[in-house]
Amino acid sequence: MEAAPDLLTKIRERGELVWGGDIQGGEPYVFEDPKDPKRGVIGFETEIAAGLAARLGVRARFFQADWSTLVPSLERGDFDVALNGLEDTPSRRDRILVSVPYFVFGETLAVRAGSTAGSLDDLSGGRIGTLNQSYGYDVLKARGFEPALYEGVFEPYSDLGLGRADGVLLDHIIADRYGCPRKDVRCLPADVARGVYVVGIPRGEASLKTTIDAALEDMIAKGELRAILERWRLWDDRQIELSKPRPSPPPSVPAPAEPAAWTMAQAELFFRGALTTLGLSIAAFALALPIGLGLALARLERSRGLRLLATAYIEAFRGTPLLLQLYVLYFGLAPIVKLGPVTAAILGLGLNYAAYEAELHRGAILAVPPGQTEAARSLGLSRLQTLRHVLLPQSFRIALPAMTNDFVALLKDSSLVSVLTVVELTKRMTIAAIDLRSWIGPGLACALLYFSMSYPLARLAQRLERTLHRGGHEHPA
Amino acid sequence: MNTLPDAKPAPVAGNGATPAIAVSGLRKNRGGAAVLADVTLSVAEGEAVALVGASGCGKTTLLRCLNGLESFDGGVVDVAGFRLEPWKVPPRKDLVRLRTTVGFVFQEHHLFAHLSALDNVALAPRLVKGLRKDEALERARRLLERVGLGERLAAHPHELSGGQKQRVAVARALAQEPSVLLLDEPTSALDPETAEGVAQTIQDLTRGAVTVVLVTHQQDLAKRMAQRILRLENGRIVARGD
Numbered sequence: 001m002e003a004a005p006d007l008l009t010k011i012r013e014r015g016e017l018v019w020g021g022d023i024q025g026g027e028p029y030v031f032e033d034p035k036d037p038k039r040g041v042i043g044f045e046t047e048i049a050a051g052l053a054a055r056l057g058v059r060a061r062f063f064q065a066d067w068s069t070l071v072p073s074l075e076r077g078d079f080d081v082a083l084n085g086l087e088d089t090p091s092r093r094d095r096i097l098v099s100v101p102y103f104v105f106g107e108t109l110a111v112r113a114g115s116t117a118g119s120l121d122d123l124s125g126g127r128i129g130t131l132n133q134s135y136g137y138d139v140l141k142a143r144g145f146e147p148a149l150y151e152g153v154f155e156p157y158s159d160l161g162l163g164r165a166d167g168v169l170l171d172h173i174i175a176d177r178y179g180c181p182r183k184d185v186r187c188l189p190a191d192v193a194r195g196v197y198v199v200g201i202p203r204g205e206a207s208l209k210t211t212i213d214a215a216l217e218d219m220i221a222k223g224e225l226r227a228i229l230e231r232w233r234l235w236d237d238r239q240i241e242l243s244k245p246r247p248s249p250p251p252s253v254p255a256p257a258e259p260a261a262w263t264m265a266q267a268e269l270f271f272r273g274a275l276t277t278l279g280l281s282i283a284a285f286a287l288a289l290p291i292g293l294g295l296a297l298a299r300l301e302r303s304r305g306l307r308l309l310a311t312a313y314i315e316a317f318r319g320t321p322l323l324l325q326l327y328v329l330y331f332g333l334a335p336i337v338k339l340g341p342v343t344a345a346i347l348g349l350g351l352n353y354a355a356y357e358a359e360l361h362r363g364a365i366l367a368v369p370p371g372q373t374e375a376a377r378s379l380g381l382s383r384l385q386t387l388r389h390v391l392l393p394q395s396f397r398i399a400l401p402a403m404t405n406d407f408v409a410l411l412k413d414s415s416l417v418s419v420l421t422v423v424e425l426t427k428r429m430t431i432a433a434i435d436l437r438s439w440i441g442p443g444l445a446c447a448l449l450y451f452s453m454s455y456p457l458a459r460l461a462q463r464l465e466r467t468l469h470r471g472g473h474e475h476p477a
Numbered sequence: 478m479n480t481l482p483d484a485k486p487a488p489v490a491g492n493g494a495t496p497a498i499a500v501s502g503l504r505k506n507r508g509g510a511a512v513l514a515d516v517t518l519s520v521a522e523g524e525a526v527a528l529v530g531a532s533g534c535g536k537t538t539l540l541r542c543l544n545g546l547e548s549f550d551g552g553v554v555d556v557a558g559f560r561l562e563p564w565k566v567p568p569r570k571d572l573v574r575l576r577t578t579v580g581f582v583f584q585e586h587h588l589f590a591h592l593s594a595l596d597n598v599a600l601a602p603r604l605v606k607g608l609r610k611d612e613a614l615e616r617a618r619r620l621l622e623r624v625g626l627g628e629r630l631a632a633h634p635h636e637l638s639g640g641q642k643q644r645v646a647v648a649r650a651l652a653q654e655p656s657v658l659l660l661d662e663p664t665s666a667l668d669p670e671t672a673e674g675v676a677q678t679i680q681d682l683t684r685g686a687v688t689v690v691l692v693t694h695q696q697d698l699a700k701r702m703a704q705r706i707l708r709l710e711n712g713r714i715v716a717r718g719d
Contacts, residue, residue: 375587378546379601379653380576382569389600393591 008056008208011080017053017060020074021045021084022067024152027177028232029085030062044232045083048102051224052083052199055215068132068151068430071095072439074200081212082200085171087135092200097209099199100216102225104238106191107136108175110168112160113186117167120145120192126166129156129421132430135195136169148421149431153178155331157185159421162338171195173234194238262441266432270442273428274449280345280424281411287350288410289403292357297387299362310358317355323416325352330420345417353410360402364395397468404461408454425449497522497557497657497688498543504551504563505538512538513549514712522656525689527703529696534709536692537584540659543690544579545572557657557688577605580650580687584662586642588634588649594621595630598649606653613652620648624678640671647679657688664698676702 011017021030023041030043041062053060063079070082074096087105088098111117120128120143130136132149140147148165150156153174159165161184168179169192180187199216201209219225220242229235298310317325329351330344339347368391376386415426423431429446433439496519503516512535520526528536541547543556545567554561557578559571567575588597598617602608608616621630624644634642643663650658663679664672680702683689693699699706708716 369587371583371585371587372589374546375583375589378544378576378581378583379649380573380605381601382573385604389604390589394589397591 006207007080007202007205008211011056011058011208015058017049017056017058017081018063018079019049019052019060019081019083020063020065020070020079021082022065022070024067026084028173028234044228044234045085047228047231048219048225049083051219051228052081052212052215055218056211071133071200074202077202080202080208085173085197086200087171087195088198089135089138089195091138096203097201097205099201099209099212101196101198101242102216102219103197103229103234104241105195105197106172106238107139107169107193107195108172108179109188109192110157110160110170110175110179110185111166111188112163113184115166115186118188119190120167120169123167127164128167128169129159129165130169131156131174134170135193136171139193140169149418149423149427150421151419157182158331158334160185162334164338164340196241262436266436267445269432270425270428270445270449273423273425273446274453276423277411277414277425277450278453280342280349280414280417280422281407283346284349284353284414285407285410287346288353288357291350291354293361295354295358296361296365299358300365314355314358317352318359322348322352322413323419326416326420341417341420341422345414345420345422348420349410349414349417353406356406357403360399360406361395364399365391367398368394401461401465401468404457404464408457408461411454411457412450495522496520496555497524498690499555500539500543500552502552503539503542503549503554505535505542505547505549507538511712513542516552516709516712516714518707518714520688520690522688523685524705525683525691525703527691527693527699527706528709529693529699529706530709532694535712536709537661539709540581540661540690540692543657543659544581545575546581557655573605577601577653578655579657579659580653580655582643582646582650582658582660582663584665586634586646588642588645590634593631593633594626594637594645597634597645598652601649602652616652617648620652621645623682624648625674638671639667640675643667643675644678647675647682651682651687655687657690658683660689660691660693662693663691665693665695672698 005013021041023031026041026043028044030041030045033039033042046060046062049060049062065073065078065082067084070084070086071092073079074082082096086092086098088101092098109120109123111123117123124144126145127148128140128145129148129150130140131153132151137147137149147169148156148159150159153170156165156168156170157179160168160179161182168175168185170179172191175187179185199212201212216225225242226235226239229239295310295313298306299314301307326344326348329348330339330341333339372390372394373386376390381389414424418424418427418430425446429442432442432445436442498518498520500519501517503513504511505513516539518526528539530536538547542549542554542561545561548564548566549561550563552563556575559567559575559578561567561575566572588594589600592600595614595617598620599610599613602616603610603613606613618627618630621627624647626641626644626648629637629641632641634645637645643666647663660679664675667675676698679689689702691699691702707714
């Protein structure tokens with residue numbers, strides 16, 4: 001009986017080694033050539049991938065993936081190997097095979113310029129930023145911190161400079177490029193911890209691991225790796241460890257973290273995440289409603305200026321992605337207004353949904369039969385009285401089912417604010433998935449909590465709709 | 478002032494009192510055509526006048542001009558001590574007083590769909606006349622009793638029959654204690670029997686005390702309710718009934 005061909009055989013048959021990485025904030029790892037983005041990617045890892053592929057006798061092909069989901073993507077088989085600043089950690093070794101190291105990095109702690117902190121311990125209890133799924137995250141957890149998780153390499157340092165974070169712990173390559181050169185940031189000279197980058201290989205592909213290890217060792221022995229790193233100005237004293245006989249096992253810090261189990265503490269964290277989601281959504285909707293109503297009335301005004309302003313607002317907020325608006329609000333406007341993550345989240349969601357509520361209420365007001373306004377006028381009610389006592393009570397009833405549906409949508413859209421480091425339900429799930437080494441339990445818990453919040457609301461909307469259709473409504477003649 | 482050759486002196490009611498409504502040379506165009514060509518009429522205080530004519534002859538438009546629901550292009554309207562002129566929006570204060578002095582009942586009742594019968598009638602006295610809430614509710618209750626709806630105070634419009642709705646609409650207009658009541662086809666959407674009842678109620682509540690202008694295309698209703706019948710044709714008053 002012949003076993004299914006292993007990955008190494010497939011790579012050779014295909015003539016192509018597909019390697020996964022993320023070009024976002026990817027300089028010097030892997031990034032689009034700024035001179036000619038169409039030419040493909042460059043970076044020191046691109047050259048390492050080429051070196052590996054050459055030794056396998058195949059071509060290298062880059063596959064763009066989100067860095068924080070590199071391991072799950074590798075498991076899914078999106079690419080053959082993950083080669084993108086993947087740190088060697090116990091949790092990774094639980095899930096995938098790792099190669100010998102190709103780079104030694106230090107965890108650099110950056111603090112605000114002018115801060116007197118001299119070590120991580122001096123920042124105890126502070127807000128320390130790092131990347132989701134990074135080695136810095138493990139180090140911080142092991143030292144008792146609750147890290148603020150960012151999706152990009154630029155944002156944590158910008159928040160540090162603005163005072164929205166007290167420190168940033170990231171690999172020295174990132175710190176040297178994005179943090180330390182900033183005037184408002186100071187990097188501490190000593191490495192908080194050391195770690196190594198390894199190539200991620202799917203579990204069970206031992207022959208591929210042996211081949212990749214041999215290829216890397218050959219590149220180290222022939223000085224090819226050193227040449228690449230020197231070309232990218234990454235060679236430093238840390239790299240001497242690479243040529244030592246047995247550079248693995250993994251680095252000194254932190255103590256191997258056991259996969260956490262589903263405990264009451266985990267469940268409580270999920271509930272807290274759900275409460276955050278609910279709280280954010282209610283606050284955002286409470287903001288969206290009055291603004292939306294104001295915009296709706298402005299659009300119904302006789303004054304052209306007001307109408308134009310309201311229309312411009314609505315089109316701008318409906319015509320651009322919410323994620324972009326959140327980024328602009330939190331990071332883009334930071335030099336002018338320094339909003340906290342939660343404030344920015346509520347404001348961002350609220351301002352965005354105001355545009356949708358505006359159109360909803362405008363439609364609802366127009367749906368009130370004109371005879372109602374006519375009757376109010378004939379009785380001497382002022383415009384404001386007509387609006388307050390005749391139009392709005394009726395338009396609100398018309399709008400209520402759709403408003404409830406919008407709230408359910410907002411509840412789910414609120415997961416986007418995790419990019420502002422807010423830990424709501426979805427973010428809680430991704431964190432738990434890493435801690436528990438599984439997406440299934442956290443995914444189900446997350447889905448269940450969203451559903452238990454949105455389903456009753458959806459039913460309520462249906463009931464409201466039925467009540468509305470039953471009557472209580474003047475039918476236009 | 479009116480120099481048009483066919484201008485007629487304002488017809489004044491027999492008792493010779495100051496007219497409650499005096500319209501002279503009223504003109505209104507819509508889309509280039511004259512809806513009201515040259516309307517001159519006068520209604521004495523306490524008098525009930527019916528305006529009849531084919532549909533589309535402009536009688537509803539004329540009625541709406543009498544309380545400023547619609548603007549007009551020429552002529553003058555004097556109503557209950559207020560003067561309305563073409564393209565001149567009266568100050569808000571005057572308009573409110575005009576509207577509380579001149580009540581209006583629509584062909585389609587236009588009751589506020591979200592309010593009970595009681596609140597429909599009490600709303601304007603409270604908001605416009607500034608009555609205390611309990612006073613307004615008490616007035617509304619009495620009026621609804623008088624139109625025969627004492628048992629349906631809490632009913633919402635969709636729970637009332639066509640005739641009941643129109644009675645509430647009459648009570649709502651009268652709650653402002655107007656001296657002039659304008660009725661636009663108040664019974665034409667009702668079956669004959671119901672119409673009869675509503676007409677009777679209106680008569681009972683207004684006779685002699687409130688000046689009434691009734692627009693209708695039903696000759697018998699006009700005869701029954703009005704002391705005088707004016708016929709409108711091609712935007713002019715062409716004949717006067719008895």
